[in-house]
Amino acid sequence: MSSESSYTPSLGKVVVVGGCGFLGSHIVNLLIERHPNTRVFVVDLRTNTNRNASANISYHDADITDYAALEPLFSQFRADAVIHTASPHFNAKKDILEKVNVGGTKTLLKVAQETGVKAFIYTSSSSIVLDPKTELHNADETWPLITGDAQPEYYSTTKAYAETAVLQANRTPANFLTCSIRPAGIFGEGDVQALPKMIGALRKGQTKFQVGDNNNLFEWTYVGNIAHGHLLAVQALLQTHKLLPTVPLDSEKVDGEAFNITNGQPVYFWDFARAVWHEAGDTVPLSGIWHLSWEFAFGVGAILEWLFWVLGKTPNLTRQQVRYSTITRYYSIDKAKKRLGYAPIVDLDEGIRRGVRHILEQEDRQKQKKGQ
Template identity: 55%
Template sequence: MAPVPAQSKKPLGSVLVIGGCGFLGSNIVSLILSSYTSQLSVLDLRTTRNRRPDSDNVSYYDGDITDLSSILPIFQKVKPDVVIHTASPTLVGGNKAMFQKVNVEGTRCVIEASQKTGVKALVYTSSASIISDNATDLINADERYPIIPPKRQTEYYSQTKADAEKLVIAANRNPIAPKLLTISIRPAAIFGPGDAQLLPPIINVYHTSRTGFQLGDNDNLFDFTYVENVAHGHILAARALLATAQLKTQPLDYERVDGEAFFITNDSPVYFWDFARMVWKACGSTLGTEHVWVISKDFGLTLGGVMEWLYWIVGKTPKLTRRQVRYSSMTRYYDIGKAKRLLGYAPIVGLQEGIERSVAWFEEETKREGEKKSQ
């Protein structure tokens, strides 16, 4: 997205981005700098990566969100109008104890710090997966779908994101701090430059010449969301909360954004394996699908179960799991009509452009790493 001229930038007040050195958080920081005027601060466990140049006038603070005494002085110093809370362990990089501590207890501390320091707007990064049991197809699912209860939720990460969202929504106009307005953003399958989860394994499949395998029949539509669009959704949510805070009366139920959750996607679901092939094409692939061996979902689940058992015996992680098979074969896309209507959301980067930008970034990173090793 091209930078907005200074005279056209929209005011956003004092903003604190928690997790602002991470994948999503750093993109939120970049988008605020390019399109908004703001006193911008970042709070992260370690603020050593994805830092902006000193000329951008972003203030960085190291702090542990699971410790109120660590972050409260930062809130008191920054005095944020808006807090955007993106901090979370990655799905593949954490464990149950970490998910509970950071996602739930950390969010509890962020809420308390916001309540104690007069924050007007708290925007929380939830997950679209909190309404998925990882077995049932989601077809044009919207915010009316219930959150999966713990006994049916097969991913503990999603359970903790749901628990944290409930805390955030309960904090909206809470008697403890009635002026604090909250909102939850539920992005679906984020990808982009710096992505550590979704794109690297897909790109690796191309570079290791393993594009000839497909799990499932590729008749399952899936939402993938470019990271800058997710950042855009968060900032629109913050603006909507600030506008609501200026109202003398509470909005009607069908107009309100505070205390609400919103799905954010690219609004362009594609068949699961078509997305992978779009990535491979951007990497340079000229192959069609003639060479592809289609492994049915049922056979894949059986094979994945056997591999899980065999690898468990030797204490290793299998290259194929039943979770991967279910994920690759699942229909999972969302209706973002609520975000369009109430937040004014629309994707600012299309799916194809997002893929091309991302692959170009990864190729440049690979090139830089190669040059470092050769020195």
């Protein structure tokens, strides 16, 4: 894919579903920056946060599980492409995850198919191939999906079911093209999960502890790189659409396919955490770190979960976090490189600087408000 095609002024009309969320807002901002003449429609349950002031963007409150509300909206848009990033938090209740991730995605597909959308890009998750025991070493898109009883995280099961529905909808009708983007370990400005928890641990003086021996490589991805991957997918599908009814060679095919998108820089889990803490001002030397065994931390996590469950709260250490911080989990992005022309645009160190700086600036603003 040429660099020229990467910066065309317009992609036509693009709907970003979940465009006021963490990833969605980054996609909207990059879309306007890179393709300034594109008409962007942001659809979210509530559109009062992370708004871009561009005149080419309009905001629309809507529930993606409500077909009766979506159909007239999409009929009005007459969009060329849909980027679907909306999803509840991974710890949401099962019925909410099922309703939004599976039901909402199927509703969006139906509406998009009926209103002439050409390209549909779904934000899936790299976790859909992760089980509690198998470590992922350079896992590619051919690895089997882990769902149902084999998948302890219901969030991942629903993301897998949604991705399957999206890819099965490809070329139904023949001019409706779909693909899926699988991010891994997303972080950056506006992140509400990874970086805030790490900075919270720093503020509580918990950086002296480490679970495991830190020999597990882990994949973290700066949010801007994931936004970049989505836009490349939009372009590729729209380009394929222009060539219909021709079907690309298997080695070039984007429609009906899933793509891992990462920074391509797997790092040892605690090295990433310590880079975040160092950027935020932590000065604890490596010699001062206490190493907790996996077994000990897992047992403590189980006890804390039970005690906090009685209190109706969530502890700082859970069994899930112990698994998360001690498992090897990294992915191959060769497919995205070859078929989308993908390469990370922000490296890991710069991504950490941007993400931590954003949090520190927010903290400073809050202090100033309190001091007024």
